[in-house]
Amino acid sequence: MMDSLSYPDVTQWAVPFFIAAILAEFLWIAIKGRGGRYETRDAVTSLIMGAGSVASGILLGFIAWGFFMVLWRITPLDLGTSIWVIILCFVLDDLRYYWVHRLGHRIRWVWASHVNHHSSQHYNLTTALRQTWTGTFSFIMIIRAPLVLLGFHPALVLFVGGINLVYQFWIHTEAIGKMPRWFEAVMNTPSHHRAHHGRNPRYLDCNYAGVFIIWDKIFGTFVPEQKDDPVDYGLVFNIASFNPLRVAFHEWVAIYRDVTQPGLSWKQRLLYALAPPGYSHDGSRDNSETIKAKHLIRNPNDRGTPGF
Amino acid sequence: MPLQILLILVVGGIAAVAVLLHLTGRSRQTYLDEGKARAAWSRQFPEQPAARVLVAQNGKAALVAPEAGQPPLGLVWSFGADAVARDLQHLHLSKTARGLQLQFSDFGAPRANLRLNPAEIEQWHRIIAAQSFDAASGEQSNTAGRPS
Ligand SMILES: [Zn+2]
Numbered sequence: 192m193m194d195s196l197s198y199p200d201v202t203q204w205a206v207p208f209f210i211a212a213i214l215a216e217f218l219w220i221a222i223k224g225r226g227g228r229y230e231t232r233d234a235v236t237s238l239i240m241g242a243g244s245v246a247s248g249i250l251l252g253f254i255a256w257g258f259f260m261v262l263w264r265i266t267p268l269d270l271g272t273s274i275w276v277i278i279l280c281f282v283l284d285d286l287r288y289y290w291v292h293r294l295g296h297r298i299r300w301v302w303a304s305h306v307n308h309h310s311s312q313h314y315n316l317t318t319a320l321r322q323t324w325t326g327t328f329s330f331i332m333i334i335r336a337p338l339v340l341l342g343f344h345p346a347l348v349l350f351v352g353g354i355n356l357v358y359q360f361w362i363h364t365e366a367i368g369k370m371p372r373w374f375e376a377v378m379n380t381p382s383h384h385r386a387h388h389g390r391n392p393r394y395l396d397c398n399y400a401g402v403f404i405i406w407d408k409i410f411g412t413f414v415p416e417q418k419d420d421p422v423d424y425g426l427v428f429n430i431a432s433f434n435p436l437r438v439a440f441h442e443w444v445a446i447y448r449d450v451t452q453p454g455l456s457w458k459q460r461l462l463y464a465l466a467p468p469g470y471s472h473d474g475s476r477d478n479s480e481t482i483k484a485k486h487l488i489r490n491p492n493d494r495g496t497p498g499f
Numbered sequence: 500m501p502l503q504i505l506l507i508l509v510v511g512g513i514a515a516v517a518v519l520l521h522l523t524g525r526s527r528q529t530y531l532d533e534g535k536a537r538a539a540w541s542r543q544f545p546e547q548p549a550a551r552v553l554v555a556q557n558g559k560a561a562l563v564a565p566e567a568g569q570p571p572l573g574l575v576w577s578f579g580a581d582a583v584a585r586d587l588q589h590l591h592l593s594k595t596a597r598g599l600q601l602q603f604s605d606f607g608a609p610r611a612n613l614r615l616n617p618a619e620i621e622q623w624h625r626i627i628a629a630q631s632f633d634a635a636s637g638e639q640s641n642t643a644g645r646p647s
């Protein structure tokens with residue numbers, strides 16, 4: 192069994208392209224006067240989050256890598272590295288991404304890592320790079336375990352995962368309205384992912400796809416972007432800091448404060464860490480279900496429309 | 500990719516974007532008038548419509564009294580090109596040389612530094628400390644009435 196397979200780190204090699212594309216999008220918006228908004232501190236914070244995410248991968252990546260290599264030693268299966276295996280791995284890894292992302296919105300412990308990607312009130316190509324520093328601590332890499340156990344080499348699994356992330360870069364834009372119909376039907380697009388970044392009640396917990404939007408359609412989480420409900424970007428409860436350290440760690444701090452408050456049962460403490468975001472032991476907070484329900488009381492005509 | 504080249508690209512790229520955005524006026528803070536402050540408030544607290552709004556003279560912050568008339572009051576303040584809102588619960592209020600500082604017990608929204616004129620500093624301090632617009636003595640002309 193080979194141990195020393197290596198693929199290029201696609202996210203690192205994509206950096207020059209990221210910079211060029213951001214400049215191009217900015218110029219396009221400046222010239223056309225539409226298609227998005229840029230703000231200095233917001234964009235710089237997003238870019239620093241991206242750089243920090245790469246740095247945390249370099250520093251902490253060995254933990255996930257070590258875990259995968261242990262699995263690779265255990266598994267008797269080896270699918271090799273033919274082009275068909277790479278394509279199959281890419282598709283299955285995209286299914287993996289769908290579930291990682293869905294759990295990232297529905298388990299607060301994983302949300303604490305992912306929340307920073309949603310913490311900007313803007314939506315442009317820099318938002319794509321607002322990535323987590325704390326993914327390792329979410330332990331969500333266990334969702335990759337089946338791929339390695341099935342016989343996909345860890346290096347291949349990380350390689351296709353990198354391509355997946357690079358694909359998602361270009362969909363973080365308002366400069367593109369809709370892609371051709373067939374493309375919108377199969378692929379994740381700027382339109383679908385804009386909805387995912389919405390804090391509107393309609394768009395909460397929708398469109399978790401990475402590359403193929405079909406997973407959302409299969410698992411019932413697809414909500415098409417609605418013309419009459421423009422996406423309001425950001426968090427249900429927006430943060431008020433551009434400090435990258437606060438962006439990276441604010442939800443972890445909030446979990447710590449909630450879990451350690453006096454007078455809770457152990458079950459309540461556990462739920463503060465693992466229940467969907469918005470859980471509270473006394474019902475004083477809203478989660479996405481109650482937000483949608485309250486919206487429908489205020490706007491009964493929205494009942495039965497996508498997302499409700 | 501060699502780490503050195505990656506580092507140069509990342510630092511250079513971030514600096515270039517920052518300079519470009521700043522020089523093209525993308526650092527400007529949003530200006531709140533009463534309508535915008537009201538919209539920013541209901542965007543964050545759709546269940547508690549604003550009954551009264553008091554916008555700071557510089558348009559960077561606004562105090563909000565929810566319809567029910569019960570404390571806590573709320574604050575909307577400009578955050579880059581956008582706005583954020585918080586209710587004024589569990590906060591530490593202090594005067595600064597040019598305004599007020601509100602410290603929240605929220606790691607993602609640690610503080611709001613409000614620039615206010617001298618009269619506003621006194622007025623806003625009284626209102627926030629008392630959690631009531633009625634504490635604003637004689638300066639009701641600034642406050643918006645109930646929506647019709
Ligand atoms: Zn997400």
Ligand SMILES: [Zn+2]
Pocket residue numbers: 308319363384388
């Ligand atoms: Zn995104």
